[in-house]
Amino acid sequence: MSALPELRDLYQELILDHGRHPRNLRKMAAPNREALGNNPLCGDRVTVYLHLGDHDKRIEDVSFEGQGCAICMASSSMMTEILKGRTAAEAQAVFDYFHTLCAGEEPSAAAPPVAGDDFERLQALAGVRDFPIRVKCATLPWHTMQAALCPGGLGLSRVSTEGKS
Amino acid sequence: MTAARPLFRAPPDALDAEALRRDFPALNQKIHGFPLAYLDNAASAQKPRAVLEAMTRFYENDYANIHRGVHELSQRATNAYENARKTAQRFINANAADEIVFTRGATESLNLVASSFSRAFLREGDEVVITELEHHANIVPWQVLAKERGVILKPAPITPGGSVDAAQVEALLTKRTKLVSVAHVSNALGTVLPVADIIAAAKKRDIPVLLDGCQAVGHMPVDVRALGCDFYVFSGHKLYGPTGIGVLYGRKEWLAEMPPWQTGGDMIESVSFKGTTFREPPARFEAGTPPIAGAVGLAAAIDYVSAIGMERIADYERRLADAARAELSKINRITFYGPRDNHSPIISFNLEGAHAHDVGSILDRCGVAARTGHHCAEPLMERLGVPGTTRVSFAFYNTPADIEALCRGLEKTREIFP
Numbered sequence: 001m002s003a004l005p006e007l008r009d010l011y012q013e014l015i016l017d018h019g020r021h022p023r024n025l026r027k028m029a030a031p032n033r034e035a036l037g038n039n040p041l042c043g044d045r046v047t048v049y050l051h052l053g054d055h056d057k058r059i060e061d062v063s064f065e066g067q068g069c070a071i072c073m074a075s076s077s078m079m080t081e082i083l084k085g086r087t088a089a090e091a092q093a094v095f096d097y098f099h100t101l102c103a104g105e106e107p108s109a110a111a112p113p114v115a116g117d118d119f120e121r122l123q124a125l126a127g128v129r130d131f132p133i134r135v136k137c138a139t140l141p142w143h144t145m146q147a148a149l150c151p152g153g154l155g156l157s158r159v160s161t162e163g164k165s
Numbered sequence: 166m167t168a169a170r171p172l173f174r175a176p177p178d179a180l181d182a183e184a185l186r187r188d189f190p191a192l193n194q195k196i197h198g199f200p201l202a203y204l205d206n207a208a209s210a211q212k213p214r215a216v217l218e219a220m221t222r223f224y225e226n227d228y229a230n231i232h233r234g235v236h237e238l239s240q241r242a243t244n245a246y247e248n249a250r251k252t253a254q255r256f257i258n259a260n261a262a263d264e265i266v267f268t269r270g271a272t273e274s275l276n277l278v279a280s281s282f283s284r285a286f287l288r289e290g291d292e293v294v295i296t297e298l299e300h301h302a303n304i305v306p307w308q309v310l311a312k313e314r315g316v317i318l319k320p321a322p323i324t325p326g327g328s329v330d331a332a333q334v335e336a337l338l339t340k341r342t343k344l345v346s347v348a349h350v351s352n353a354l355g356t357v358l359p360v361a362d363i364i365a366a367a368k369k370r371d372i373p374v375l376l377d378g379c380q381a382v383g384h385m386p387v388d389v390r391a392l393g394c395d396f397y398v399f400s401g402h403k404l405y406g407p408t409g410i411g412v413l414y415g416r417k418e419w420l421a422e423m424p425p426w427q428t429g430g431d432m433i434e435s436v437s438f439k440g441t442t443f444r445e446p447p448a449r450f451e452a453g454t455p456p457i458a459g460a461v462g463l464a465a466a467i468d469y470v471s472a473i474g475m476e477r478i479a480d481y482e483r484r485l486a487d488a489a490r491a492e493l494s495k496i497n498r499i500t501f502y503g504p505r506d507n508h509s510p511i512i513s514f515n516l517e518g519a520h521a522h523d524v525g526s527i528l529d530r531c532g533v534a535a536r537t538g539h540h541c542a543e544p545l546m547e548r549l550g551v552p553g554t555t556r557v558s559f560a561f562y563n564t565p566a567d568i569e570a571l572c573r574g575l576e577k578t579r580e581i582f583p
Contacts, residue, residue, distance in 0.1 A: 007581065042522055044522075069522035069523050070523045
């Protein structure tokens with residue numbers, strides 16, 4: 001059997017590590033935002049918890065709970081690492097950038113909103129672009145995070161990335 | 166290439182899968198550079214050229230709307246449609262063609278019974294008995310009834326081995342039980358249910374039984390009169406026929422007492438603003454223009470598998486599935502769900518440490534089409550304590566080469582998820 005390079009691209013060590021040992025996989029004691037993401041057809045399910053600062057809406061803490069495939073768990077885990085300490089507006093910009101990568105589109109000429117390790121994490125996750133049916137697995141936690149960021153989204157949001165491009 | 170040890174020994178009269186494969190144009194292609202190993206037959210089966218050609222021929226030569234026209238084409242189309250009904254009748258050995266209702270698929274057949282049978286025979290507090298391993302299509306219609314009409318839905322538990330014990334179904338039967346509705350073969354696990362025992366238990370109490378035969382009809386001989394069931398449902402597309410056509414078999418005594426569930430053209434006797442009278446079954450249940458070409462395609466599919474012989478198909482697929490189970494057992498930390506001695510061509514499993522969807526994607530890149538997830542049986546998955554499984558399901562056109570491709574794909578999965 002050939003090396004199947006695109007499989008290696010998707011299931012690279014960084015993804016597998018986060019999939020096996022997800023970071024920030026815990027229920028948050030006192031989140032002030034949370035949302036549930038659920039892809040019922042494939043069974044991926046994540047709850048994203050956020051604690052936003054009172055004044056600057058900075059993400060002081062972010063965690064998640066749930067179950068899903070390696071891609072969904074790795075994406076959730078890496079997302080929590082990338083977003084911690086960012087403002088809501090910055091989180092949105094990172095999400096937009098990630099979405100562009102997953103869709104296989106050229107990112108805008110502007111500098112990416114992430115650098116260093118965070119940049120590498122997003123690049124690794126963006127390997128799903130070669131597996132169109134799996135893009136929803138990678139984007140589920142991000143859409144869920146976005147719903148949680150919406151004012152008033154405490155526990156009410158129900159998010160799905162099935163049936164979306 | 167060295168001569169591989171044969172995975173199983175076929176008797177001399179076994180069907181020739183290599184030859185039959187050539188009747189299926191879709192099987193002859195590469196997926197991601199590998200020959201397609203199509204192991205998702207329980208979701209839908211591929212179509213032989215005989216089906217495609219029958220439908221094309223019908224559309225090119227004989228097509229018109231049925232029943233209403235006096236013209237030649239309408240007559241030909243009506244004949245083709247009604248002959249398809251007779252073909253379906255013979256295939257499952259129903260007593261009369263009138264006991265065959267064409268629907269859009271098994272889901273619609275189940276919804277028809279849930280809607281119509283319940284209006285005729287179910288009152289608040291009456292019970293419908295199902296099992297924990299049913300497809301959602303044999304759960305949700307009853308759940309809706311339960312909510313809207315106060316009917317009580319009672320699921321019989323599965324055994325730890327993923328089977329159903331007829332005694333546990335029987336234990337649920339009471340004076341208020343008005344229908345037992347169970348799978349003939351589980352779509353998620355491949356379990357062949359002890360339907361003879363379940364039907365016998367229900368008959369003792371004069372309770373009618375519906376069998377969901379979606380996973381049975383294409384893979385074993387089915388004789389509804391020998392089974393003694395009151396209703397039997399299946400889809401055309403899992404039987405190598407087209408999508409959009411299905412069958413509801415119902416014993417005449419029941420169908421005659423059941424009201425229409427959809428209304429419109431073709432199902433009425435006479436319409437006036439004072440009132441409308443309805444035709445006898447099966448027309449009563451076929452409002453509007455039915456899937457005429459679908460019925461023609463289904464009949465061609467039935468003729469095709471009948472010519473091979475359902476016994477031979479069942480025998481070959483069992484050998485193939487047994488060989489596959491033996492090969493898969495060699496993979497590290499594999500868990501099978503469902504009975505080992507299934508006698509159905511469905512195998513459901515998980516590799517510890519690898520989520521079913523990751524397994525599915527890796528298999529796909531190796532040219533293997535398998536299904537992963539909850540298989541529209543969430544209550545069953547919850548009962549098994551897993552979010553989903555990987556399911557491979559064989560057809561008579563699968564060969565040992567497909568098993569080898571599957572095993573290579575799973576070895577690849579183990580490389581990535583050691």
